[in-house]
Amino acid sequence: MTDMPQKTIPESSLTGEYKYGFSTDVDTDTLPKGLSEEVVRIISQKKGEPDFMLGWRLNAYQHWLRMAEPHWPNFSYEPIDYQDIRYYSAPKKRTDTPKSLDEVDQEVVKTFERLGIPLSEQKRLAGVAVDAVFDSVSVGTTHQKELEKMGIIFCPISEAVLKHPQLVQKYLGSVVSYNDNFFAALNSAVFTDGSFCYIPPGVRCPVELSTYFRINAKETGQFERTLLIADKGAYVSYLEGCTAPIRDENQLHAAVVELVALEGAEIKYSTVQNWYAGDKDGRGGIFNFVTKRGKCLGRNSKISWTQVEAGSAITWKYPSCLLIGDNSVGEFYSVALTNNHMKADTGTKMIHIGKNTRSTIVSKGISSDYSNNNYRGLVRIMPGAENARNFSQCDSMLIGNNCKANTFPSIEIKNNTATMEHEATTSRISAEQVFYLQSRGLTKEEAISLVINGFCKEVFKTLPLEFAVEAVKLLEMKLEGSVG
């Protein structure tokens, strides 16, 4: 079941367009294409999962069979052939489970080094604990020991299933159930890895936890699942980054992220998504169909989503908050940049259930070339949500006359003590501002980059420092050459 070594695209040929577009030659353990109950069983078996997991996966698979693929977003795409995808691909390991990084294929370690992810523990100065997911499995998690001393569990989810089954059983699917939607059901049936994190009561996680996702193998889909639990009074800041090689065909990425914040807990979840977005003519790229949802379960809890969406041929996701606990807070900060033929339909849902719940939505969309950028959001205030408060702001910027920017906010209010404000603007990048900067000696591209950074500043300032720097660079790189 080993693939032939794959053709590597030399990095030099990419001329700064997508610098993570290389692929890595590693021996992989891959399942043949196709999805069946058998495949689900094999995945579960390979992971040595307990029975409850297999049962859960099979339930999800049965539900998925009965569900229809949704087609409501504001764009269309070629039909996905679910039998033409490999549901499992893992770099071959020398032993069954890597005991230390030395046992991970050096090619994989190099890949992550090229991506700038410090996998080796020597680079502790980076101050980030990383769980790196390569295709379907987690290849290494750093800083595990220090975290363990504080009682923090940060490990691949497949490991958590074996070592902490009671936590997994309690929380897995408690936010996004296995039959939540078509892609979540598919993920529940075939998810291969992802990160698991548990912060015990009262612990403030001292480092930023991070997962780096990499799709490497051809014709694979990546179905990872992240589960984050912040117990009473805990705090965690979590980062997620993603890249993939350049390929002509579309690859499906259907992940699920679940966050649970108990009383007084706070979770900050930041994403810089830079999956391969296809070439100038819109060929290839990742379909990023992700379900992300957080539950503010306890009183005074807080979940904050920050996302910088700069990649993927299609991004279709709505990181959401269920504000159940009284006084809980949900936040959503997003920058979505689309160029060439990229399509993005993204936004958030804020469901206010508890009393005095508050939510803030700030979304910035930038669209250029032939791209299509949509904000879609829902703010729902349930009858019991006394004194709920929401503020939403969605701004769009258009660069060029072939792109689209749409805004679809839904607001549903069932309690008269609610206060909510929504505003949205759409406009062109200001020619005057660009002209002024050019008159001060900046090139047109620098000027535009500066104006856009200013436009996104409100969101960038909520990112952890390293990520903010990366995000600014990413936007600059993406906009290169797209400004006419």
Place this chain on the structure above:
Amino acid sequence: MKTVFRGTQLYDGFKDSGVDISALADMPWPTFKSEEWKYTNLTGLGEQYFTPVSRFEGALPDRVKDLFMPGAVNFVFVNGLFLEHLSETGKIDPRWQVKTGLDAMGFAKSSVSDLAKNETPVFRALNEAFVKDAIFIGVPQGVKGCAPFHIIHLLDGAVGRQAIFPRTFLKIGRGAGAIFWETVASFDEGEYFHCPVVEGLIEEDASLEYIQAQGHSAQAFHIGSVRIRQERNSRLDSFVLTTGARIFRNNVNVVLEGEGAEARVNGLHALKGDRHADSHTCVDHAAPNTRSDQLYKCILQDKAHSVFNGKIFVRREAQLTNSYQLNKNLILSRECRVDTKPQLEINADDVKCTHGATIGQLNDEELFYLQTRGISKQEARQMLVRGFVDDVLNKIVNPDLRAVIGKMAAF
């Protein structure tokens, strides 16, 4: 295989009308799964039994005269049928072209009808199939300054469960100007299904003020459409007031087709009891340099439910568009429900489009302040509500009409 009209009996009442409704049965009946009908449940309407109106036999309440607007040309329709003896046909400016009945139907295939493609096909088809009486008003080139034209649609539910499908065509010629008012009123709490269509063409440099006051019975079903096509440098000032119904849905579709066209699309929902009102607006900027401005205010009490869906659509060629939309909701009691969805769809880059929505209750501090000045709480509330409503009422230019509508919208 034909789609079975599931769980609904609405078409049963239409079977004996002699009109072929087989095409209707193939059209999907909207459910909450459709984005357009997400917040307005039509299952109740589908289960009703109504017969299309053929003639009016009831006695006309004298009160209809109370609805006449002084200084205007008043025309009366009862259950969608024109009553000539009550209408002030003599007062029409001789230059105007006014036709009713079959004569008016000749204009049915106007260019404006295309705008219906945004609407739910089944109601468009129902109106086309069952329209019994229509009115066409043509204002010739350059004619302006005439008295306002006022159509009174009296809906009488006492004569039995009727389905009423009126149609109005307006054509404002080049450089002409006209003021057009429409009052929909029901004197009793009867049950009826009202499905009107208004189509208007505003030619180059022409202007139209179009004001609709919809006062239905609490048991009524209303699904109506207003479609306006605007040519170069034309101007539309529109306002729709509704006090709701059991199900009230109004679509306002405006297309700005000529350069420099300008549209103001305003509205007010004043809802009490368990009334419902759903306004869908769509302003389509299809030419460069067009402007639109929308203000919809909703005020709710008891168990009322208000839905607003406003769409601004800017086509690729519509550069230099300037578009503004605001929806404000004031909720006065616990069990009200508000759903709002302001939408922007922009395909041109050199544009300025803004929309906003707010939902809230009366400000406690403002109430307190007024009370410290010796104003009773009740009075203070009324003052604040009045202030909220006046903002949009003041968009109505004519003071008489503003007073009438203000009274209808009183809280």
